Amino acid sequence: MTSAVPAATAHLAELNVAKLLYPLDDPRVAPFVEMLDPVNASADSAPGFVWRLVGDGADDATELRPAGENVIVNLSVWESPEALWDFTYRSGHLEVMRGRRDWFARHVEAHLVLWWVPAGHVPSVEEALERLGELRANGPSPRAFTFASTYSAAEAAEHLEGTRG
Amino acid sequence: MEDTEDTQGTGPAHGGRDPGDIDAIAALQDPVRRRLYEYVAGQGREVGRNEAAEAAGVARTLAAHHLDKLTEVGLLESGSRRLTGRSGPGAGRPAKVYTRIRAERAVSLPARDYRTAAELLAEAAEEAGLDAGLCAAARRRGASLRGSEAPCAGLDEAFATLAARGYEPHVERADDDGTGAPVVRMRNCPFHAVAERFPPLVCGMNLALLEGLLGTDGPVRARMDARPDECCVVVEEA
Numbered sequence: 277m278t279s280a281v282p283a284a285t286a287h288l289a290e291l292n293v294a295k296l297l298y299p300l301d302d303p304r305v306a307p308f309v310e311m312l313d314p315v316n317a318s319a320d321s322a323p324g325f326v327w328r329l330v331g332d333g334a335d336d337a338t339e340l341r342p343a344g345e346n347v348i349v350n351l352s353v354w355e356s357p358e359a360l361w362d363f364t365y366r367s368g369h370l371e372v373m374r375g376r377r378d379w380f381a382r383h384v385e386a387h388l389v390l391w392w393v394p395a396g397h398v399p400s401v402e403e404a405l406e407r408l409g410e411l412r413a414n415g416p417s418p419r420a421f422t423f424a425s426t427y428s429a430a431e432a433a434e435h436l437e438g439t440r441g
Numbered sequence: 442m443e444d445t446e447d448t449q450g451t452g453p454a455h456g457g458r459d460p461g462d463i464d465a466i467a468a469l470q471d472p473v474r475r476r477l478y479e480y481v482a483g484q485g486r487e488v489g490r491n492e493a494a495e496a497a498g499v500a501r502t503l504a505a506h507h508l509d510k511l512t513e514v515g516l517l518e519s520g521s522r523r524l525t526g527r528s529g530p531g532a533g534r535p536a537k538v539y540t541r542i543r544a545e546r547a548v549s550l551p552a553r554d555y556r557t558a559a560e561l562l563a564e565a566a567e568e569a570g571l572d573a574g575l576c577a578a579a580r581r582r583g584a585s586l587r588g589s590e591a592p593c594a595g596l597d598e599a600f601a602t603l604a605a606r607g608y609e610p611h612v613e614r615a616d617d618d619g620t621g622a623p624v625v626r627m628r629n630c631p632f633h634a635v636a637e638r639f640p641p642l643v644c645g646m647n648l649a650l651l652e653g654l655l656g657t658d659g660p661v662r663a664r665m666d667a668r669p670d671e672c673c674v675v676v677e678e679a
Binding site: 362364365366367368369370371373374376377382424 | 570572573638640641644645648665666667668669670671673
């Protein structure tokens with residue numbers, strides 16, 4: 277299912293943001309915090325996983341708050357949309373998703389964005405937040421899209437040049 | 442790894458009715474063909490002609506004819522593979538193998554479109570964050586479908602219940618080496634199309650329905666353990 281295409285020239289980057297209802301050390305968020313390590317470990321070994329953002333000396337990115345004091349971010353790179361889909365919704369991660377209403381505020385704006393990057397490119401948080409901003413401002417495009425409106429790497433290719441850097 | 446409201450699937454999502462649906466369903470009227478279809482569908486893997494013929498108790502050439510007919514009407518898909526597992530010269534000619542297609546077939550006359558209704562309701566529930574209310578309703582429905590005060594009595598009964606509801610259960614062992622406690626996994630998600638578009642919402646609903654159906658304080662329990670191409674839930678001894 278996950279495409280092990282040799283020498284892929286493009287990888288899929290993903291950012292999602294989640295607004296915490298309570299601080300991370302609050303007992304009401306404990307079930308989420310307990311799942312962080314095992315779920316992150318399963319991401320690292322998932323088919324098609326390439327890279328994910330972690331804080332300095334940390335195993336996850338929960339300490340980074342580039343999008344607001346109570347907003348945690350998740351930034352990762354995958355070989356294909358299918359690989360990301362299978363990890364997100366067809367692995368132990370689904371159990372985290374199931375509890376989302378207990379821990380996170382409901383979003384009014386888009387809070388997940390996908391975009392293609394050249395293989396080997398590590399997206400910066402700034403770049404990721406820019407893409408989310410684009411999606412929120414303009415809706416899905418080859419530069420910033422969602423699972424509901426996925427663009428192929430080929431369709432997005434003409435936009436790839438702009439992300440090098 | 443957190444909240445994701447925009448969760449429409451990458452899988453096939455087509456709401457329209459294929460005019461071939463009636464032909465497809467009609468093709469199953471032949472009892473041999475139906476046995477072959479049910480056998481292939483039940484295996485969850487590629488099945489060769491010899492194996493299918495043996496399972497259906499018919500000659501290989503007849504099985505081949507019917508399997509190709511089932512492929513033609515879009516109920517199975519076929520490919521070719523060397524069943525010996527060898528490759529290169531001397532490995533033999535590739536054999537034709539069959540698997541069930543993932544797309545759905547539905548017939549209602551006149552046409553009714555419950556898929557769109559389900560997707561719209563799911564979309565509204567997702568936007569409003571109604572997971573808890575949906576799961577409560579699903580749990581109640583499951584309990585009422587069980588039709589008895591007693592929870593499901595064991596894995597065998599759970600297996601039969603799940604099979605009757607179209608989950609296509611099969612038994613695996615908890616450990617990879619084939620030992621360990623038996624667990625019931627399911628090859629089919631009855632809510633597949635909507636689950637692909639709203640996974641946390643609909644998979645949560647499915648788990649709650651199964652918890653209601655099997656009972657939560659009996660000898661078996663349902664738990665979420667999602668895998669690619671399977672139902673998100675596994676049933677095991679509590």
